[in-house]
Amino acid sequence: SAVISQKPSRDICQRGTSLTIQCQVDSQVTMMFWYRQQPGQSLTLIATANQGSEATYESGFVIDKFPISRPNLTFSTLTVSNMSPEDSSIYLCSVAPSGGASDTQYFGPGTRLTVL
Amino acid sequence: GQQLNQSPQSMFIQEGEDVSMNCTSSSIFNTWLWYKQDPGEGPVLLIALYKAGELTSNGRLTAQFGITRKDSFLNISASIPSDVGIYFCAGRSYSGAGSYQLTFGKGTKLSVIP
Numbered sequence: 001s002a003v004i005s006q007k008p009s010r011d012i013c014q015r016g017t018s019l020t021i022q023c024q025v026d027s028q029v030t031m032m033f034w035y036r037q038q039p040g041q042s043l044t045l046i047a048t049a050n051q052g053s054e055a056t057y058e059s060g061f062v063i064d065k066f067p068i069s070r071p072n073l074t075f076s077t078l079t080v081s082n083m084s085p086e087d088s089s090i091y092l093c094s095v096a097p098s099g100g101a102s103d104t105q106y107f108g109p110g111t112r113l114t115v116l
Numbered sequence: 117g118q119q120l121n122q123s124p125q126s127m128f129i130q131e132g133e134d135v136s137m138n139c140t141s142s143s144i145f146n147t148w149l150w151y152k153q154d155p156g157e158g159p160v161l162l163i164a165l166y167k168a169g170e171l172t173s174n175g176r177l178t179a180q181f182g183i184t185r186k187d188s189f190l191n192i193s194a195s196i197p198s199d200v201g202i203y204f205c206a207g208r209s210y211s212g213a214g215s216y217q218l219t220f221g222k223g224t225k226l227s228v229i230p
Contacts, residue, residue: 001161033218042204042220043159092158096216104149105206105218107158 002027002095004108012114013083020079021111023093028073031096033105034066038089049076049093083115118143122205122221129195130229137203137224138189145207148181148188149218153202162203163190195228202226 003026013019023032032049046066047055055068070076080087090110096103122139129135139148147166151159163174165181165188172179178191188207192199205221 004158042222043218044220045217103216104147104161104164104208106161107151110156110158112156 001106002097006108006111008111010112014116015084017083018079018081020077021091023076023108025074025095029095029097032076033094034078035092036089085115088113088115118219120207120219120221122224124224126225128227133195135192135195139205139221140187144185145209147208149206150179150190151204159204197228197230200226200228
C-alpha cells in the first residue's frame with residue numbers, strides 16, 4: 001500500500017475565497033483521484049488527476065470550480081474555487097498504485113473544509 | 117450511473133456478537149472492496165476481492181465476492197469496541213479510456229455496546 005498525506009488537514013474559509021489542497025504520495029503511482037464526502041454521506045468522485053494532461057471530471061463537477069494539477073507521479077492538488085457553504089465537505093485524495101484492472105485504491109486522511 | 121445498495125444503514129450490537137452487512141447492485145463489478153472509516157479519518161481498506169465466488173478473510177473479518185458479480189458481504193466475528201465506525205463497500209468497474217472507477221455504497225454505521 002501507499003502512504004498518502006494531505007495538507008491542510010482542515011480549514012475554515014470565507015465565502016468567495018479559494019483553497020488549494022495538496023496530496024503527496026510516498027511512491028510513484030499511476031492513478032490519483034479526488035473525492036468529496038459531504039457530512040454524513042458517502043464518497044463521490046470529483047475527478048481523475050492525470051499526470052501530464054488535464055484531469056477527467058465526473059458529471060456535475062467542472063474544471064473552473066475544481067481545478068486540478070498533477071505535475072508528477074507523486075503529487076496532486078485540488079483547488080476549491082469561489083467557495084460557498086455548500087462546499088463544506090471532506091475532500092479526499094486516493095491512489096491506485098499500479099492502475100491495473102485488479103488494482104485497489106488507498107485513501108489519504110482527508111481535508112475537512114468548512115465554508116462560512 | 118451505477119449504484120450500490122448497502123444494508124443495513126446502521127447497526128447497534130453487543131460486544132462479542134457477530135456482524136453481517138452486504139452490498140448489492142444491478143451492475144457487474146470487476147472488484148469489490150470493503151473500507152472502514154473512523155471519524156475524522158480517510159477510509160482504510162479492509163479487504164479486496166477480485167474473483168466471483170472469492171471468499172477472503174482478514175483476522176475477524178470475512179468478505180465474499182458474489183457469484184453473479186453483483187453483490188458482496190462482509191462479516192465481522194466476535195465484535196469489539198474498536199470495530200465502531202462506518203463501513204463502506206465499493207465496486208470497481210471499467211469506465212472507459214483505460215480507467216477504472218470506484219462506486220461507493222452509502223455506508224453501514226456500526227455501534228458496539230460494551
